[in-house]
Amino acid sequence: MSENVVSLHKNPDPTPVTTLTVVPDPAPAKPVPLWLRSGRALRTAVTHDATRTTARTVARHGLYVAGGARIVAKRAWDGRTAARYERYMRTAEAAGNFEAAAEWEERGQRFRDARHRRRRMDLLHSPLDAAKGAAVTTGMGIGGLVLLGVAMAVATKDATEVVTPLMAVIKFINLMVTIVQVVWGPAVSLAPFLALLALWSVGAHQQAAPQWALPDRVRNGEGEPITPSIVVKALRDLGVPALRNAIKEMGDAGASMLSPIVIAGCGVEVDVTLPSGVSTIEVQGRRRKLAENLARHEHEVFITIPQAARTVRLWVADSGALDEPIGPSPLVTDDTLTADYAKGRAPWGQDLRGDAAALSLYQRHLLITGLSNQGKTVALRSLALWLSLDKSVQFLMGDLKGVGDWAMFDGLAQVLIQGPTDEHVIQVTEMVEGAVEEMNRRIQAPPGTTFPALIVLVDEAQVAFMCPVKDEEGRYYGGAKATSRYFMAVRKIHNQGRAVNVLMWQGTQDPTDQNLPKLVREGAHTRASLALGTESQARMALGDKAVDGGAAPNLLRPGLDQGTLVVASSGIDIPKGQSSITVRTHYVDDDAAEAITDRAKALRDGVTTLHVVERGQERDPLADIAAVIADAPRLRTQDVIKRLSALDGDAYGDWSPGDLTRVLDGTGAEPYKSDGRMVVSRDQITRALAHREANDSASGA
C-alpha cells in the first residue's frame, strides 16, 4: 500500500553532501646548507664512541710518558734531597701530630748535615783519590798480567810468552773500541727512544695519566680492590676543603691517616683519623660521593663513628657482594634447635662483616618497619618462629593483612586473627586489651612470681592505627588520642609490660606520624627497619640517635635489598661506638616456617587457637575447660586457669582454684591430686560434657 502513496513534500532529509577540500602538498623541506651538514657530520664523527676511545688511548699513552718522567724525577729528587723528610713533617703537622713533626724535622736536619759533610769531603779528596785508585788498579792489573806471562814463559821456555797475556788484553780492549765505534751511532739515535720507553713503562705501571684518559675499566674502578691510595684519593676529592688541603699537604704520606685495611666479611674495613679541622659528620654527610670516589654504589659503603676521637670507620663492600644471597637460617637447617626466651638469641642473619647476627628478645618490645614487600613479615616471623621453640612462650597474634603469612601459627598461638577489615581491627584491639588485663593481673601477683613470655604480635599495625570505626561509647579503635583504643592498649603494654614479660611486637608499613604515632615508635626497645623512602621515615623507624649515628635504611634499595634490616637494639651486638647495625636476614619461606611451627607444636600439649575474641558473652566454663586442655591427658589446675584467663580475661581473669573446683563440683571431673599437684583430667571433662549433652537432649525430648 505504501508504494502507491506519492509524497507531495520535498524530501526533508536529503543525503548529506561531503564537501572535499583540496589539501596542498606540504612544502618541500628547505635543503640543509652544506656547512650545516658538514658540521653535523663532523660532530657525529668526533663524538662517536670509536673516535673517543681512540683519542683517549692515544692521549693516555702519551701522558704515561709525561707521568713516568714526573715520577722518575720525583724519585731522583727525593733520593738526593731532604724533600721526603719535609713531606713527612708536613703530614704530621696537618694531622695535628706535632711530636712526630718535630722528629721528622730533626731527621731532615741530620740528613742535610750528613750530606753537607759528605759533599765537602768529596770536593777536597775525590780527584786525588780517583787518580790514586786508577793508578793502583792499572799497576796491579799490568803486574798481574806480566806475572802470568812469566809463568807461561817458564812453562813453555819461550821468553816472548811474557807479554802474551798483556797483548791479549790490549787486543781485547781494541776490539771493544771497534765495537763501540760501530754501535755508537745507532745507540745514540736509539737512546732517546729507549729512555722514553722506560718512562712510559713507569707511567703505565703507576697509571700516571689523568682520570679521563684512563681505560673504561679503570675509570669506573669496577671490582677494583680498596687500597690506601684509593681511600686517600676518595677522601681528598670528597669536597671538604679542610680535608683536601690537609691531604695535599701530606702528599703521598696521606695514607698515614688510615689504619691497616682489613678484610671484614664480604668487604674491607678501615678507620680514618681525620686531620684537625675536619669533623666526622662532614664525611658522614657525603656518603654517596665517597662511595662514588671509591667506585662503589652508595649502599656498598657504610660510615660509622667508632670510639676513637676524630675517626670514621669505613666499611666498603666488594663490588656486588651485597647482592649475593646469604645462606639458609639455622632454624631451617638444624631441626634439633630449641629456643630459650630469657637467655637465648634468635638467629636472624648476618651482619655486613659476615658474622652471625643474633637478637635477644628478652623483655624487649619490638617494632619493624619498611616499605611494602621488603621482607618485614618474613623478618618478624622468623623471630616468632625461633621463640615458638621455647614451649613456655605464648602468642597472641593479629595479622591485619590476612593472606596467610601467619597461618602456620594456628594451633600454636592462643589467638590468631587474620584479615584486613575493620571487624578484624576490632578483634585485634580486643586481643591487645585482653593482654593489658593479663599484664595487670601479673603486676598484681605476689612479688617474685615469674611469668612466661606472652608475645602480643600485630603485623601490619598501621591498619589498626588508621581504622576509622568507633565503638558504642564513641571511642575510636584507630587514631592516636587518649581515647583511641588500640593506641592506648599498646601504650599500656609498652609502659608496663616488660617486667612481667607481656611484650608488644609490631610490624608496620611505610611509617608516617598518622599510621605510626610517635609514642608508639618510641616505646619499642628493639627497632628495625627495612628499606624506607626518606630520612624522616628512617628517623621515625629507628629514632634520631640511630640516624645521627649513621643508620640509613632510606639508602637501602627497595626491591634489591629485600630482607636487609638496619637494627637499633640493646639485644644485638653492635660494634662499640655505633648506634645501629645492618643485618641481612635469612629468608625463611612459608614451607620452612610451617615445618618449624610443626616442631614447636610437637613441643607443646596442644593449643586451641581462637580466631575470634569473644567478649561480654555468656561463657560455658565446662566447654572452655575442655578447649584449653586440648590434647593433654591432664593439666595442672594452675595452667587451666592461666589458659582460661588468656582465652577470656574478662570472664576468667580473676579466677582462683576455688572457682575451678566450684564449676567442676558434681560433674565427675573434679580436680584431683596427681604426683602431688592438683590436676584436671581431659577424659573426665570429656565424659562430663558428653553426660551433660545427653541429659540436655533427654530433658529436651
Ligand SMILES: Nc1ncnc2c1ncn2[C@@H]1O[C@H](COP(=O)(O)OP(=O)(O)OP(=O)(O)O)[C@@H](O)[C@H]1O
Ligand atoms: N630475608 C630475605 N632475603 C631475601 N628475600 C626476602 C627476604 N625476606 C623477604 N624476601 C622477599 O621479599 C618478599 C616480600 O616479603 P614479605 O612478605 O615479608 O614483605 P613485607 O615487607 O611484609 O610486605 P608487605 O608489607 O607488603 O606485606 C618475599 O616474598 C621474598 O621474595
